Amino acid sequence: MSNELKGLLVVISAPSGTGKTTLTHMLLKEFPNMEFSVSYTTRPPRPGEVNGKDYYFVDRETFERMVEEGDFLEWAEVYGNLYGTSKSQVLKALNEGKDIILDIDTQGALQVKKNFPEAVLIFVLPPSLSELERRLRRRGTDDEETIERRLKVAREEIKRAPLYDYIVVNDVLEVAFENLKSIIRAEKCKTERLAEQFEKVVKDPEIVTLLKGGRNE
Amino acid sequence: MSNELKGLLVVISAPSGTGKTTLTHMLLKEFPNMEFSVSYTTRPPRPGEVNGKDYYFVDRETFERMVEEGDFLEWAEVYGNLYGTSKSQVLKALNEGKDIILDIDTQGALQVKKNFPEAVLIFVLPPSLSELERRLRRRGTDDEETIERRLKVAREEIKRAPLYDYIVVNDVLEVAFENLKSIIRAEKCKTERLAEQFEKVVKDPEIVTLLKGGRNE
Numbered sequence: 337m338s339n340e341l342k343g344l345l346v347v348i349s350a351p352s353g354t355g356k357t358t359l360t361h362m363l364l365k366e367f368p369n370m371e372f373s374v375s376y377t378t379r380p381p382r383p384g385e386v387n388g389k390d391y392y393f394v395d396r397e398t399f400e401r402m403v404e405e406g407d408f409l410e411w412a413e414v415y416g417n418l419y420g421t422s423k424s425q426v427l428k429a430l431n432e433g434k435d436i437i438l439d440i441d442t443q444g445a446l447q448v449k450k451n452f453p454e455a456v457l458i459f460v461l462p463p464s465l466s467e468l469e470r471r472l473r474r475r476g477t478d479d480e481e482t483i484e485r486r487l488k489v490a491r492e493e494i495k496r497a498p499l500y501d502y503i504v505v506n507d508v509l510e511v512a513f514e515n516l517k518s519i520i521r522a523e524k525c526k527t528e529r530l531a532e533q534f535e536k537v538v539k540d541p542e543i544v545t546l547l548k549g550g551r552n553e
Numbered sequence: 554m555s556n557e558l559k560g561l562l563v564v565i566s567a568p569s570g571t572g573k574t575t576l577t578h579m580l581l582k583e584f585p586n587m588e589f590s591v592s593y594t595t596r597p598p599r600p601g602e603v604n605g606k607d608y609y610f611v612d613r614e615t616f617e618r619m620v621e622e623g624d625f626l627e628w629a630e631v632y633g634n635l636y637g638t639s640k641s642q643v644l645k646a647l648n649e650g651k652d653i654i655l656d657i658d659t660q661g662a663l664q665v666k667k668n669f670p671e672a673v674l675i676f677v678l679p680p681s682l683s684e685l686e687r688r689l690r691r692r693g694t695d696d697e698e699t700i701e702r703r704l705k706v707a708r709e710e711i712k713r714a715p716l717y718d719y720i721v722v723n724d725v726l727e728v729a730f731e732n733l734k735s736i737i738r739a740e741k742c743k744t745e746r747l748a749e750q751f752e753k754v755v756k757d758p759e760i761v762t763l764l765k766g767g768r769n770e
Contacts, residue, residue: 464757540681
C-alpha cells in the first residue's frame with residue numbers, strides 16, 4: 337500500500353470519431369500515475385494479444401460467476417461475447433493511488449456511476465454531427481453503412497451526455513485536452529475527496545488536526 | 554446582454570500570508586474575462602481611492618437599507634465600518650458572462666455560499682503553520698503582536714476549510730496556480746452549469762436538441 341492520495345476513476349465516453357482515443361492517450365502521457373483498466377472478456381484472444389495486458393481472457397463460466405458475485409463495475413454482451421470491468425481490480429488500483437481511466441460506452445458508464453458514485457464521468461462531444469460525419473469519412477476505415485450506423489449510435493449516445501458529470505466539446509483538440517486535464521486536476525482538489533485523507537496532502541500535523549476538528553464542530 | 558456562457562462566482566479565502574493576493578492576480582491575468590468584485594463600504598475614501606473602482610463609498614443609511622433589502626451576498630462590520638458585496642451587481646456581471654472573484658474571509662465566504670449556492674469556494678492552505686509564520690516574518694510588515702494575532706486567526710480560518718468546495722495547498726506557487734486554473738476551467742465544463750445553456754457551448758442545433766431531449770427522457 338502506498339501513501340498516495342486515493343486515485344480517481346475517470347470514465348470517458350464519446351461517439352466514435354470524436355477523438356476520444358487520441359485524447360485518452362494524451363491524458364495517459366500527461367498523468368504518469370494514470371492507467372487504462374484491463375477488461376475481462378470471453379472472446380478468444382487474437383494473434384498477438386496478451387492475457388493481462390490487452391484483456392483478461394476467461395471462459396463464459398468464470399465470467400458468469402463473476403457477474404453473480406457482483407465483481408463487475410459494468411459488463412455487456414457484444415456480438416455474443418461478454419466484456420466487463422472488474423470492480424476488485426479497479427478498487428485495488430485506486431487504493432494504491434493510481435488513477436484509472438475507462439473508455440466505455442454510455443450504458444457502461446452509467447452502470448459504473450451506479451456502482452461507484454465517486455467515478456468522474458466525462459462526455460466528449462463533437463462540435464457538430466456534420467463535422468463528426470466528415471471525420472468518420474476522412475478516417476477512411478468505415479463503409480457507408482458503418483458510417484450511417486455510427487451516426488445513429490452517436491445520436492443515441494449524445495442524448496445521455498446530460499447524465500455525465502462533465503461535458504467537453506472537442507472542437508480544437510488542444511482546448512479539449514486542456515479541459516480534460518483541468519477536470520482531473522480539479523477533482524483531486526475537491527474537499528469531499530480529500531476529507532478522509534488530509535494527512536496525505538498536508539504535511540503539517542497541526543493543520544490536519546484543525547481540518548479534522550473543524551468538520552466535527 | 555452577451556451570448557457568453559453565464560460566468561462563475563469564485564470565492565477565495567486563505568490565511569494572511571498564504572499567497573492569496575499573488576494567486577488572485579495571476580488568475581485575473583490568466584482569465585481576461587474575470588473581474589474583482591468592487592465592495593460597498595461606509596468607510597470614508599482614503600486619498601487616491603476612486604469611487605466605483607476601489608470601493609463604492611456609501612453612507613451608513615444607504616448601506617443599512619441595502620442590508621434590509623437583501624442586496625448583499627455577504628457583509629460584515631470591521632472596526633466600526635461596514636463592508637459588503639452587492640448581490641445585484643455580481644448577478645448582473647455573471648449574466649453578462651463575466652467571472653467574478655471575491656477575496657473574502659471564511660465568514661463572508663460561507664454567507665455567499667448560503668445566498669448563492671452556485672458559488673465556487675476555494676480555500677488556499679499554507680503548507681504548514683511554521684511556514685506561514687516564516688512568510689509573515691519575511692514580509693516584514695507586521696509587528697510581533699500582529700503576527701501572533703494573524704496566526705491565531707489562521708487557525709480559526711483553517712478549521713472552516715472543510716466547508717469549502719476545494720482545497721488547494723500553496724507549497725509551490727506554480728502548482729497551486731495550476732490547480733486554481735484547473736478548478737475554474739473544470740467548473741465551466743460541469744454539466745449542471747451547462748444544462749441551461751447548451752446552445753452557448755455547442756454550435757450545432759441538432760446536438761443541442763439531442764442534449765435537451767435526453768434530459769427529459
